[in-house]
Amino acid sequence: MIYLENIYFCLVAPxxxxxxxxxxxxxxxxxxxxxxxxxxxxSAYINLFFAQVYQTSILVATMEIAPLIEELMKLFPILxxxxxxxxxxxxxxxxxxxxxxxxxxxxNICYLVEHGTDNLQYLLMRGFxxxxxxxxxxxxxxxxxxxxxxxxxxxxxxxxxxLCIAVTYxxxxxxxxxxxxIWQVVGTMMPLLTIVIALILKKVKLK
Amino acid sequence: xxxxxxxxxxxxxxxxxxxxxxxILAVQSARPVHILMAGFSDTFALGTMYWTTHQLMTTQIxxxxxxxxxxxxxxxxFLLCIEFYSGKQIFDGNFYPVAIPIYVVACGLWIFFTIxxxxxxxxxxxxxxxxxCFAKAVQNLRFGNPYGRSLHLYCICFxxxxxxxxxxxxxxxxxxxxxxxxxxxxxLTLTIALIIPAVKGAWDYDLP
Numbered sequence: 001m002i003y004l005e006n007i008y009f010c011l012v013a014p015x016x017x018x019x020x021x022x023x024x025x026x027x028x029x030x031x032x033x034x035x036x037x038x039x040x041x042x043s044a045y046i047n048l049f050f051a052q053v054y055q056t057s058i059l060v061a062t063m064e065i066a067p068l069i070e071e072l073m074k075l076f077p078i079l080x081x082x083x084x085x086x087x088x089x090x091x092x093x094x095x096x097x098x099x100x101x102x103x104x105x106x107x108n109i110c111y112l113v114e115h116g117t118d119n120l121q122y123l124l125m126r127g128f129x130x131x132x133x134x135x136x137x138x139x140x141x142x143x144x145x146x147x148x149x150x151x152x153x154x155x156x157x158x159x160x161x162x163l164c165i166a167v168t169y170x171x172x173x174x175x176x177x178x179x180x181x182i183w184q185v186v187g188t189m190m191p192l193l194t195i196v197i198a199l200i201l202k203k204v205k206l207k
Numbered sequence: 208x209x210x211x212x213x214x215x216x217x218x219x220x221x222x223x224x225x226x227x228x229x230x231i232l233a234v235q236s237a238r239p240v241h242i243l244m245a246g247f248s249d250t251f252a253l254g255t256m257y258w259t260t261h262q263l264m265t266t267q268i269x270x271x272x273x274x275x276x277x278x279x280x281x282x283x284x285f286l287l288c289i290e291f292y293s294g295k296q297i298f299d300g301n302f303y304p305v306a307i308p309i310y311v312v313a314c315g316l317w318i319f320f321t322i323x324x325x326x327x328x329x330x331x332x333x334x335x336x337x338x339x340c341f342a343k344a345v346q347n348l349r350f351g352n353p354y355g356r357s358l359h360l361y362c363i364c365f366x367x368x369x370x371x372x373x374x375x376x377x378x379x380x381x382x383x384x385x386x387x388x389x390x391x392x393x394x395l396t397l398t399i400a401l402i403i404p405a406v407k408g409a410w411d412y413d414l415p
Contacts, residue, residue: 063274064274068274068277144246151239153288157284157287160284161246161250161281161284165249165253165281167274167277168257168275168277168278171275171277172253172256175257175260175264183260197227202234205235205237
């Protein structure tokens with residue numbers, strides 16, 4: 001049996017110690033990484049709870065319930081940060097990315113512990129697929145919140161809209177990865193393809 | 208491949224192309240109205256993509272939760288933002304007495320046809336959002352900035368096609384081309400494709 005809580009405490013401990021030693025600006029990033037890991041652990045409990053409520057399998061919960069729960073859990077601290085601290089725009093993106101990094105890292109470590117380190121192909125898919133997907137979702141939400149919170153009238157609806165985009169993107173990825181074969185390959189390439197499209201759009205904007 | 212899967216796959220392809228193109232235009236323009244239209248097309252495309260790939264891969268409806276509904280619920284919110292804040296400076300009392308009975312009748316007909324637990328609530332919310340969007344778009348079309356006409360017309364077309372889709376879904380069934388539902392679904396695909404001409408027609412328009 002895998003004790004996720006034990007893995008969590010082992011991973012979080014050095015970050016918490018680093019928070020004490022770090023400068024003020026670095027401390028915030030470390031706190032968000034720790035929260036990302038916490039969100040991953042809490043999401044696992046909540047996913048299991050809803051899987052029991054709906055009486056579905058873990059696979060169905062992964063495809064249909066987990067994306068909504070995980071993206072909501074990632075969003076909550078950023079909303080608190082926005083409402084209470086009113087940070088500058090770029091700080092929001094940085095915070096969202098740190099949460100996503102913490103989330104993806106903890107999830108990958110749990111998979112490593114559960115499945116071992118033998119299968120490099122699988123681990124590359126986990127790293128560049130699932131890990132990258134969490135970062136892409138975090139980036140989508142970060143940029144979306146940066147835009148939406150510039151305008152008072154757009155804050156609520158913009159946040160909901162951005163959350164829905166991230167949730168559906170996450171769900172699409174989980175759906176593609178749930179079936180072996182060409183669908184899984186497409187799913188693995190999806191986050192990397194999205195990043196390539198984003199870089200092209202950035203070049204278009206700079207022109 | 209069934210007719211439903213064929214029309215959904217076509218719709219998914221058109222939605223994805225429109226979404227990417229619209230996002231490029233929004234990045235070039237950087238104006239809130241274009242970014243909101245990109246948000247609308249992106250959410251609708253993602254929802255359609257999830258629904259279609261679910262059908263293609265699993266050949267069954269979702270077991271626990273229609274996750275594509277999340278995106279379909281978010282899409283009219285972007286249009287609502289545009290229409291609501293386009294008309295911020297319009298004050299015209301004559302329009303509202305006409306809009307309210309239309310909205311109430313539309314909501315009632317929809318709930319009568321499709322209420323079914325959580326689906327009913329989600330559909331009622333979606334219908335409320337689209338009804339308000341429709342009412343504001345008509346108002347903005349009549350009294351608003353003429354530069355934004357094509358956007359308001361697009362919004363009206365989208366809402367009307369969506370409502371027709373729901374009514375045909377309730378009344379007709381069958382997996383043949385004689386079912387009007389599939390013709391209306393293809394009309395929705397065409398409407399999604401028309402987002403680019405609509406935005407280009409209102410290129411100089413921005414929210415007040």
